[in-house]
Amino acid sequence: MKTVHVKTDSVTLAGLPLGRVDENRLDATSEKDITSQMAKDDAEAMKDSAKFTRRVRHRLGLSQLEFSQRIDVSLETIRNWEQGKRQPTGAARALLKVLNKVPEAALSALI
Structure with missing residues (x-):
C-alpha cells in the first residue's frame, strides 16, 4: 500500500487533493437511499460477525x-x-477476540 503524506492548510482546504466525488449523484441521493444502504451495511456486518464467531468455534x-x-x-x-x-x-x-488470539489461555481462565 502506498503512503501519501499531505500537508493541509488549516485556513483553507486548498492543500487537499481533489477527490472523486460525483456531485450530481451525491445531490440525487435521497434519505431513502441512505437508509437502504445503511441496512445493507448492517446486514454485511452481521454476516462478518457470524463468520468470525463460527471461525473461532471451529478453531477451538x-x-x-x-x-x-x-x-x-x-x-x-x-x-x-x-x-x-x-x-x-x-x-x-x-471474549471472542481473546479466544481467537490466545485460545489456550482464554479457555484455561474460563475453567
Whole structure:
C-alpha cells in the first residue's frame, strides 16, 4: 500500500487533493437511499460477525453445545450469533477476540 503524506492548510482546504466525488449523484441521493444502504451495511456486518464467531468455534474444535458451555452462554445465543441473527457485543465480543488470539489461555481462565 502506498503512503501519501499531505500537508493541509488549516485556513483553507486548498492543500487537499481533489477527490472523486460525483456531485450530481451525491445531490440525487435521497434519505431513502441512505437508509437502504445503511441496512445493507448492517446486514454485511452481521454476516462478518457470524463468520468470525463460527471461525473461532471451529478453531477451538468445539461443537456449538460445547462452545456454549465453555463460555457460559446459551446454545440459542451461539446459534443466533452464527446465523447472523444477533451480534456478540461488549464482553462477549471481547471474549471472542481473546479466544481467537490466545485460545489456550482464554479457555484455561474460563475453567
